[in-house]
Amino acid sequence: MRKRIFLNPEEAIELFNLNRRKFYRLIKEEKQLGFIALYGSRRLVIRGEFEKYLEANPKIKEGLKNASRKNKDTP
Numbered sequence: 001m002r003k004r005i006f007l008n009p010e011e012a013i014e015l016f017n018l019n020r021r022k023f024y025r026l027i028k029e030e031k032q033l034g035f036i037a038l039y040g041s042r043r044l045v046i047r048g049e050f051e052k053y054l055e056a057n058p059k060i061k062e063g064l065k066n067a068s069r070k071n072k073d074t075p
Contacts, residue, residue, distance in 0.1 A: 019069075
């Protein structure tokens with residue numbers, strides 16, 4: 001599969017295993033994100049820039065991660 005340069009938010013959420021609510025909050029509240037490209041009214045994630053952003057901001061990366069689901073039977 002070809003590595004895509006632009007991702008829609010849902011693709012970025014799935015690819016990077018992010019929490020949907022937290023990711024949408026980030027791209028809505030932060031106005032100067034270098035990894036967001038506007039295409040009409042759509043927001044697209046520039047994959048390479050987003051990867052650099054996550055590497056440079058490990059606390060944000062950890063905060064955006066989707067929590068692993070725990071088995072209810074496990075103590």
